[in-house]
Amino acid sequence: ETGVTQTPRHLVMGMTNKKSLKCEQHLGHNAMYWYKQSAKKPLELMFVYNFKEQTENNSVPSRFSPECPNSSHLFLHLHTLQPEDSALYLCASSQDEGPDRGGGYTFGSGTRLTVV
Amino acid sequence: GENVEQHPSTLSVQEGDSAVIKCTYSDSASNYFPWYKQELGKRPQLIIDIRSNVGEKKDQRIAVTLNKTAKHFSLHITETQPEDSAVYFCAASIGSNYQLIWGAGTKLIIKP
Numbered sequence: 001e002t003g004v005t006q007t008p009r010h011l012v013m014g015m016t017n018k019k020s021l022k023c024e025q026h027l028g029h030n031a032m033y034w035y036k037q038s039a040k041k042p043l044e045l046m047f048v049y050n051f052k053e054q055t056e057n058n059s060v061p062s063r064f065s066p067e068c069p070n071s072s073h074l075f076l077h078l079h080t081l082q083p084e085d086s087a088l089y090l091c092a093s094s095q096d097e098g099p100d101r102g103g104g105y106t107f108g109s110g111t112r113l114t115v116v
Numbered sequence: 117g118e119n120v121e122q123h124p125s126t127l128s129v130q131e132g133d134s135a136v137i138k139c140t141y142s143d144s145a146s147n148y149f150p151w152y153k154q155e156l157g158k159r160p161q162l163i164i165d166i167r168s169n170v171g172e173k174k175d176q177r178i179a180v181t182l183n184k185t186a187k188h189f190s191l192h193i194t195e196t197q198p199e200d201s202a203v204y205f206c207a208a209s210i211g212s213n214y215q216l217i218w219g220a221g222t223k224l225i226i227k228p
Contacts, residue, residue, distance in 0.1 A: 042218040104162035
């Protein structure tokens, strides 16, 4: 493990379900991110948290709700998702906000989400 | 909006040969350009990056070149090995808020 742990690794959920993705980092980083990765498409930044405060929300639908209780933990709460939301959801952290600080992003292994 | 174009989408090279992946960006204020490698089923990892005040940077078999005038940058891998097989992503910083715009990725296949 590189220090960013995501659970679960795989998740299948119905469109009416509510579930949460969890991310945890033990690197002492101050910034955490949620990304969506779809096949053959660029990584899409969803949310940015710096020192627990949300600093970026890239027009993400309200069916995705982030939560950052402290600098080490990040959640993504999911409800009433659509099949097109199926993707790999990656969590990342960096020393400070901004990918050019202290060695770039450290990514987790991701949660493979399938919405049925 | 701002974007990063990455080419080719798939690149197949003979083991031992060189591989070059190219990216162009649209935001003239971009000043940081990282490259990430994602092996099959694994997480993306930073392999090299370059800032706008430098034209070229090398790290063993990999190098990145930047042409700010033309707004393009390239990843060069020499003496390719099987473990170089992966998807490579380029990215460019967005203006003043230091977030990244990503390319769509290049799948590099090293043929034995």
